Every structure is written in structure tokens, then in C-alpha cells.
Amino acid sequence: MEGLFAPFLLSGAEGQLADAARVEVNGTPIAFTTDSFVVRPLQFPGGSIGELAINGTVNDLAVSGARPAALAVTFVLEEGLSSSVLEAEVRAMRKALARAGVPIVAGDTKVVERGKADGMYITTAGIGTPIPGVQIDARNVRPGDKVLLSGPVGDHGITILLAREELDLEADLTSDTRPVLPLVEALAAEAAPGLVWMRDPTRGGVATALNELARDCGLCAEISEEEIMIRDEVRGACELLGLDPLHIANEGQFLAVVSPEYAQIALNALQLAEGGKDARMIGEICEQPASTVVVHTRYRGSRIVDMLVGDPLPRIC
């Protein structure tokens, strides 16, 4: 979105592209977001396109500091798609909606010819209301703030890669797709005044999300490799394929920056919440090097990690 689209189309982006826009409607602040899902294959260990489409938009709202109020969905369906595949996705979406506690209120379907649309593409849009007391803004991040991560990284991206069966690799791994809303709510309930920034590290992974943060606040995000949970299966696949796990997509994790006085409270809140036991404090914000992400390796070295440029794993969501 940032090259051609943002400058031409987006209003009020001001150099920052959040996961959800904040608009005032008749004086009421509304969070508003949208995403298209084109994941291939449609079903994969741990989830499917329908579940991803609901969780993805719920999560974009959640990490912008908003509670989802309603979703809208459109399907682009390939002619000849089996009704059982479609019905399975509709059921998966219903389940994900119930889990996140949000309704779909509007929708549309289009049908395109055989050979187009890989079965289906799904687009979801969502509106939400601010979680009381939560103000997310990268420009308020300060040196000394702590960086928290909700759980292990890379599960989704590597699961999709393996599910394509183009590689002769197998692993006992499932996508991490889930709504992060309950974790965000738990964090906000205990540490809202100290919560400065959140982002779900989807496409481009933790490295890209933190680079966007570093750019937007002009500071350095210094993280410790040792504190970042990476499953052996993810680490192994990444080593074989020459990928950095920090660039791999996640669909059920989020990063948070919390002021130092609230950092431990925030971490405890996350770890005590359901699905949050693997949350870790992975680093902190420093002055220098400006607008940079530095990773301290487990061998006492350090390296600069860039944004993902050019996607080695297209269509992971």
C-alpha cells in the first residue's frame, strides 16, 4: 500500500499506516480496517482461509486498540468450486466469529470463471470502538520502553510453506491463527496507561513490524534472539531454506511496546491470560542507531534486521 496507493488514495495517513484507521463519525471514534485473503492452499494444518479472514480483521482492530463491533465480508468465488469446500469455509468463519464475539452484518459474492481466484478469495472489513484507556501511537514510544511478544514466531508462514508440498519437508506444525483480542484485552485491563504501541506481525514477520515501529518513532528496537520463541520445526525449515524466522508471517501473535513501569505488569497479565503463557519481554527501545532494529544473537553478537523486501512466501494470507 505504501508505494502507489498510500500517497494517492489514503487520507490522513501522515506517514504512518496503522493496522486500522481511526475516524470520527458524528463525534464517535470508530476504528475501520480491511484485508483481502488469498492464501493458498485454502485449508492448511491449524486453519483455513475463512478462519484467517475473520481473525485477521479482528486482530487488525485489536492491535489498533479497538474492540471489533461488526464485520463485513465479500467472496470472489471460482466457478465450479465445490459446495462442500465453500460450506466448510462458511462454517469455519462462523466458528471464528463466535470465538471473537463479533457479528458479520453485510456481505457480497461475485463469481468468476474457472481458473481464476483459486477457489475463493475472501475480503473482510471491520469496524470497532476504542478499548477504554488505550492510546496507540508510535510517536509516543520512548527510549527505555519494553518490547513484548505474545508467543512463538513463524508458525503460520512455515505451515503454509509446508502445506504447499512443493518442498520435500514435513513437520508437526500448525498455523497459529487465532484472535489476539482476548490477550490485548487482558493486557489493556492491567497496563493500559503504559501501553504505547501494538502490531500483529503478519506479512514480513516480527522484523518488518519492528522496522515499521523504528521508522515511525525514529528510535531503535533492540531485541534479544534468546527471548524470541521459535519452535524447532520452524527453525529447522528456516535453516534449510535460508529464511530468517523473524521475517516469517504470524497470524495469532502481536507485539506491544509498554513503558518501563508497566512492563512487568503487562507481561504478567499476558502470561496469565488464556493462550498467553509463551509471552516474553524480548527487548527494549533505545536512542541509537535511529530507526533501526538490532538483534542481539545468542552468541553475544548483534545484527541489524531489515524489513522484508520482496516476499519469498507469497500468498500466506
Place this chain on the structure above:
Amino acid sequence: MEGLFAPFLLSGAEGQLADAARVEVNGTPIAFTTDSFVVRPLQFPGGSIGELAINGTVNDLAVSGARPAALAVTFVLEEGLSSSVLEAEVRAMRKALARAGVPIVAGDTKVVERGKADGMYITTAGIGTPIPGVQIDARNVRPGDKVLLSGPVGDHGITILLAREELDLEADLTSDTRPVLPLVEALAAEAAPGLVWMRDPTRGGVATALNELARDCGLCAEISEEEIMIRDEVRGACELLGLDPLHIANEGQFLAVVSPEYAQIALNALQLAEGGKDARMIGEICEQPASTVVVHTRYRGSRIVDMLVGDPLPRIC
């Protein structure tokens, strides 16, 4: 949406699928809608997919009785799409946004492989606020209410059909794509208390929109063929192809049902507004036959017109 999706996914649809859902967010009523656009070809006389994607969502909000407040957009782009084609659509969208007076605040892009997505698919979602004094509900339609139509029908559908060049037909015809918001505002300004129902007759045309109305209010929409403007080019193409102009899609028209005491005021308001000179009173609501659309032909006969079942013109929007 009505077969599998509505019962499974939509909340509160209650048998009525409006163009935009109405939700309460922190006590503020918000209209919320979404549509995917897969029109082929991407550019056609009088418009293009980008313009259509903006106008379509603006119009869904307008005919639900809402002023658009913000849009969100996603693109599914085919790998290898020329940047000039993409830029042309982005520019067309900007122009349509300016015309409708609404900003895009959020967006997403996905890229799919060559051969998929026909260049691009665009999905737009929109939120809006109720136009003061306007209450749209088919259940409030009463016998004696008048049916108004904003202009000639069939221009968009036939334009697309001819633009595909699969038929050896040529005509000097352009799509009617435009925001109907100014017309809706003009109508509401003069006749809001009498305005009972609106719909933009897109896929399935005037016949389908009125059949949905007849079903939802349980009454008969009786319309006069003579009062419905159909350009010679549209009529000619329909005769050759065995199509009913009342089933052909429009992208810049809307139908309104107005109580008898406001009908003439409403018609005057439309005709005096820019782009409204071709508005007509095309019929009225009767008791019987229940849930039916009856067309009085110019030869003093009458016929029942059904919803469009099975689309003879796929991918017109």
C-alpha cells in the same frame, strides 16, 4: 448472499438484505457495507473498475439512507499487471472519491500469480451516517405509495456486454456509473418524511430490485413500461439478444418509494437536481397480487416480471 451465506453468516438480517447494514456503535448509528468488483473488461466506455468500486459503495450507503463517511479498499492484483493500468485505476478512484466527497482511510493489497484475477479485483467497504429524517424500511411501504426511478435503465449492463466484443454489435452507449448521493440528498432535503424505501438496481436490474421490495413488503409493485426510459441502443441490443431491459444492471440509478402526498415534491426535487432531469414516476404500490411485480406494457397488456435467476451477463460489476 441469500442461499448459503445469509442464514449462516449474517446477523440480524431478518429476511431483509439491505444495501448497507445499520449497526449501533457506542450508541451512534453507523451504516456499513461492502462489495467486491470483478468487472471485465477493466475499462469500458464511461468508466472503469476503480470508479465503479467507489461509486458502488457510495451508492449502497446512499440508498440505505446514509452519507458516506469513510471507505476502505483492497486490491487483489495479478502479477505482471502493467503499472500504467494500475495507476489509471488509482487516478479514477481519486476522482470518484473527490466527486462523492468521501476519503479512503484504510487499505490492503495482495498479489496473485499470472492468469489469476484478470488484472485486478477491487473490494470496497464503507461506513456512513444516517441522513437526518430518512428512515428506509420496506416494511413501511403501503398501497398507494409511488415508485420513482432516477433515469434511464440498462446503460451499464449493455455497455459492458458490448465492450467485451464477443458480439458483433456496436452502439454509442456509455456506462451510467456515478454517485447517486447528490440525487438522494436532493430527494431527502424535500421529501424525507415521505421517503420509505430506496435501492440501486445493479445486478438483476430494476426487475430484481422491485421483486426484492415486493417480497419484503408483501405487496405488488405495479409499474408502467411507458414511464421507464430505455435508450434506443439498450432496447435494440436487448431485442437482438432476447434480454429484458428491466433485468439489465445499472450503476448510476436508484429506485425510491415515496408516500403519495410527497410523491410530486420528490419527483420535482429529483428533476431539478443535477443529473436528475430524467427521473420519472414509474408506478405505484398495490395490494394484489401480493409480493409480485407487474409491468403494464405500452400495448395495454400487463406481465409479471420475476427476479433475474441465473445471470446472462456475469461480471458486469
